[in-house]
Amino acid sequence: MKTNTMTDMETMRPSTNITAVRGSRFWKRVRKQHILLWMSVPIMLHLALFQFVPLWGWLMAFKDYNIGQSLWEAKWVGLEHFRTLLGHDDFIKALRNNFAMNTMQLLVGTLSSIGLAVVLSELRSKTFVRIVQTMTYLPHFVSMVVVANIFVMLLSPDNGLVNELLIKWGWAEEGIFFFGKATWFWVLHTIILSWKGFGWGAIIYLAAIAGIDPSLYDAAQVDGASRWQRVKYIIIPCIMPTVILLLILSIGNLMTGGFESQFLLGNVINAEYSEVISILALRLGLNEGDFSFGTAVGIFNSVVSLTLVLIVNAIARRYQANLF
Amino acid sequence: MLQHRTAGERIFDALLYALLTVAAISTVYPFLYLLVLSLNETTDALKGGLYLLPRKFTLENYLYVFQNDKLVRATINSVLRTVIQTVLSVFCCGMLAYVLSRRDFIFRKLFSFILVITIYVSGGLIPTYLLIKSLGLMNTFAVYIVPGIVSAFYIFVMRTFFEQLPEGLVESAYIDGANDFRIYTLIILRISLPVVATVALYVAVNEWNSWFDNYLYNSRNEKLAVLQYELQKMIQTVETNSSDSGDNNGPRIISPMTIKATLTILVTLPILFVYPFLQKYFVKGLTLGAMKD
Numbered sequence: 001m002k003t004n005t006m007t008d009m010e011t012m013r014p015s016t017n018i019t020a021v022r023g024s025r026f027w028k029r030v031r032k033q034h035i036l037l038w039m040s041v042p043i044m045l046h047l048a049l050f051q052f053v054p055l056w057g058w059l060m061a062f063k064d065y066n067i068g069q070s071l072w073e074a075k076w077v078g079l080e081h082f083r084t085l086l087g088h089d090d091f092i093k094a095l096r097n098n099f100a101m102n103t104m105q106l107l108v109g110t111l112s113s114i115g116l117a118v119v120l121s122e123l124r125s126k127t128f129v130r131i132v133q134t135m136t137y138l139p140h141f142v143s144m145v146v147v148a149n150i151f152v153m154l155l156s157p158d159n160g161l162v163n164e165l166l167i168k169w170g171w172a173e174e175g176i177f178f179f180g181k182a183t184w185f186w187v188l189h190t191i192i193l194s195w196k197g198f199g200w201g202a203i204i205y206l207a208a209i210a211g212i213d214p215s216l217y218d219a220a221q222v223d224g225a226s227r228w229q230r231v232k233y234i235i236i237p238c239i240m241p242t243v244i245l246l247l248i249l250s251i252g253n254l255m256t257g258g259f260e261s262q263f264l265l266g267n268v269i270n271a272e273y274s275e276v277i278s279i280l281a282l283r284l285g286l287n288e289g290d291f292s293f294g295t296a297v298g299i300f301n302s303v304v305s306l307t308l309v310l311i312v313n314a315i316a317r318r319y320q321a322n323l324f
Numbered sequence: 325m326l327q328h329r330t331a332g333e334r335i336f337d338a339l340l341y342a343l344l345t346v347a348a349i350s351t352v353y354p355f356l357y358l359l360v361l362s363l364n365e366t367t368d369a370l371k372g373g374l375y376l377l378p379r380k381f382t383l384e385n386y387l388y389v390f391q392n393d394k395l396v397r398a399t400i401n402s403v404l405r406t407v408i409q410t411v412l413s414v415f416c417c418g419m420l421a422y423v424l425s426r427r428d429f430i431f432r433k434l435f436s437f438i439l440v441i442t443i444y445v446s447g448g449l450i451p452t453y454l455l456i457k458s459l460g461l462m463n464t465f466a467v468y469i470v471p472g473i474v475s476a477f478y479i480f481v482m483r484t485f486f487e488q489l490p491e492g493l494v495e496s497a498y499i500d501g502a503n504d505f506r507i508y509t510l511i512i513l514r515i516s517l518p519v520v521a522t523v524a525l526y527v528a529v530n531e532w533n534s535w536f537d538n539y540l541y542n543s544r545n546e547k548l549a550v551l552q553y554e555l556q557k558m559i560q561t562v563e564t565n566s567s568d569s570g571d572n573n574g575p576r577i578i579s580p581m582t583i584k585a586t587l588t589i590l591v592t593l594p595i596l597f598v599y600p601f602l603q604k605y606f607v608k609g610l611t612l613g614a615m616k617d
Contacts, residue, residue: 026430029430030430033428033429033430035503035504035505036423036426036429036430036504037430037431038505039419039420039422039423039504039505039508040419040420040423040424040429040431040435043416043417043419043420043474044420044435044438046416046473046474047438047439047442047474047476049455050452050455050471050474051441051442051445051446051447052442053447053455054446054447054448054451054452054454054455055445055446055447055451056447056451057447057448057450057451057452057454057455058447058448058451060450060451116344116347119340119343119344120344122340123337123340123341123344124337128341128344131348132344132345132347132348133603134603135348135351135352136347136348136351137599137603138351138352138355138596138599139351141529141595141599142533142592142595143532143533143534143535143552143591144533145533145535145552145555145556145559145591146533146552146555146588146591146592148559149555149558149559149584149588150354150355150358150588151354152559153358153581153584153585153588154354154357159370159372159581161357164372164373195350195351198347199351226332227333227336228336260536264556264559267560278449281448281449281450282449285449285450286449286450286453286540291450291454294449294450295448295450295451298447298448298449298450298451299448301448302445302446302448306444306445309444
C-alpha cells in the first residue's frame with residue numbers, strides 16, 4: 001500500500017517496530033480526519049446499499065426463486081436458467097435486435113455528427129454557426145418520451161403530418177402505419193436516435209477539428225488544395241483518432257445497450273424487431289413474475305457489456321495509449 | 325485571411341449553408357409543428373393542413389391541461405423532484421468529491437476504487453426492484469429521490485475540478501480554525517460555480533426527463549405521477565383508442581392529439597428556456613466528462 005511519503009518518513013525514522021507504528025499511525029490519521037470520514041461514510045453507505053446490495057440478488061439467477069420466498073430457502077438450480085436463456089427464441093431475437101439497432105445507430109449517428117462538425121467548421125459566419133448549433137443540440141436535452149411522442153404523432157396513420165403530406169403529394173393512397181410495419185422498426189429507430197443525438201455528438205468532433213494545427217491549412221493552401229481536398233486530406237485524417245476512440249468506447253454497448261428508446265417506440269405489432277434484451281428482462285422478469293429468469297437476463301447483460309468494455313479498453317490502451 | 329473567393333468556393337459555401345439550414349430546420353420543425361397544433365382549435369386541427377401557423381388560434385388546449393388536476397399534480401411532482409434532487413445530489417456528490425480530492429485522505433484510494441466499480445457493475449432491474457420494495461420505497465415520493473442521490477460519474481467530474489484548486493486554500497482555512505465541512509460548504513462550493521452549475525444542470529435535466537422509476541415503482545399511486553410518465557401513458561394508449569377521454573366535463577371537444585401536442589410542448593418548455601443560456605456549461609461538462617478516463 002502506498003501511503004503519503006512525507007508522513008511516512010517523519011514517523012518511521014525514530015521507530016524500529018514498523019507494524020506497531022503503522023497501526024497507531026492509522027488510528028491517529030483516522031482521528032485527525034474524522035470530519036472527512038463523517039462526510040464520506042454516509043455516502044459510501046448509500047452506495048453500498050443501492051449499488052452493492054442488489055448484487056446479492058444475482059443469487060436468484062442460480063436458484064428457483066418465487067415471490068414471497070426468502071432467497072435462502074430457494075432451491076439451487078445451477079446454470080439451468082442460463083441454459084434455457086441461450087436457447088430461448090425471444091432471447092435470440094432480442095440479441096439480434098440489440099446488435100442490429102446499436103450498430104446501425106452507431107454508424108449513422110457517428111457519420112451525421114462528423115458531417116455536421118465538418119460543415120460547421122468550414123463556415124465563416126460565427127453567428128450562423130452558433131444558431132445552427134443551438135438548434136441542433138436541442139433534441140439532446142429533451143426526454144426520450146417527448147421525442148417518441150413527437151415521432152409517433154408525426155408518423156401516425158391518421159392525422160400524422162408525414163402521411164398527410166404523402167397523400168397530398170400523391171405518394172401514398174392512404175395513411176401508412178409506420179410503427180406497424182415490424183421490419184421498418186430498425187430504420188425508424190436509427191433515424192430517430194440519430195436525429196436526437198447528432199448535434200450533441202458533433203461537439204466533440206468540433207473540438208477535435210479546432211485542435212488541428214493551422215499550419216497544415218496554410219501548407220495546403222500553398223499547394224493549391226481546394227476546400228473539398230482540405231476536408232478530405234486534412235480534416236478527416238486529423239479527426240480519425242478521435243472517431244476511432246469514440247467508436248471503440250461505444251463497443252461496450254453494442255450487444256446489450258439500449259432500452260428507453262425501444263421501449264417507448266416499440267409496440268405489440270413491431271415487438272419482434274423492437275424488443276431488446278433489457279425489455280425482455282422486464283417482460284419476463286417483472287411482468288410475468290419469473291424473477292430468476294429475469295435476473296439471469298440482467299446478469300447476461302452486465303457480463304457481456306463488462307467483458308466487451310474490458311477487452312476494448314485493453315486494445316485501446318495498447319494501440320491508442322496516447323489518447324488516454 | 326481574407327482573399328478573393330472563386331466561383332467554385334462560393335457555390336461550395338452556398339451548398340454548406342443550405343445543408344446546415346436543412347439540418348437546423350429538421351431539428352426544430354417538429355417542435356414548431358407541435359406548438360402550432362397545441363395553439364390551434366381541436367376540431368379544426370383534426371382536418372390537417374397545419375404547417376407553420378395556427379389556423380384558428382386558441383389557448384383552450386392549455387387551459388384544459390391546467391384545469392386537469394392530474395396534470396397539475398404531475399407538474400408539481402416533476403418540479404419538486406427536480407429541485408430537491410438537484411440540491412441534494414450536488415451537495416452530496418460534491419461532499420464526497422471534496423473528501424476524495426484531499427490527497428492525504430486515508431481511504432482515498434479505497435473509496436475511489438469502490439466508486440469505479442459502481443460504474444461498471446450493477447445489480448440489474450429485478451434485484452434493484454426487490455431492494456426498493458423491501459426498503460418500503462414503493463409508492464412513495466422518496467423513491468424519486470433516495471436511490472439516485474449518489475452518482476460516481478458526478479463525483480469524479482467534481483473531484484477533477486476540486487483537485488485543480490490551490491492547495492493553500494484549504495490550509496489557510498484550517499489555520500483560521502475552519503473544519504472540513506465548513507471549508508466544503510463555505511469555500512469550495514462557492515468558488516466552484518462552473519462545475520457545480522454543470523453537475524446541477526445534468527442532474528436537473530435528467531430528473532426532469534425521467535419517467536421509468538415512476539412506471540416501475542409508483543404506477544399504482546396516481547398522486548405520485550410525474551409529467552413525463554403522464555405523457556408516456558398517453559403515447560401508448562392514445563394510438564389504440566382515440567375516443568377515450570374520461571374527464572370531459574364540458575361542451576368543449578378536446579382530442580387526444582392536441583392534448584398530446586400541448587403536453588409535449590409544456591414538458592419541453594422549461595428546457596427550452598434554460599438551455600440556450602447555459603449551453604457553455606453543458607459543453608464544458610461534456611469535455612470534463614470526456615477527460616474522466
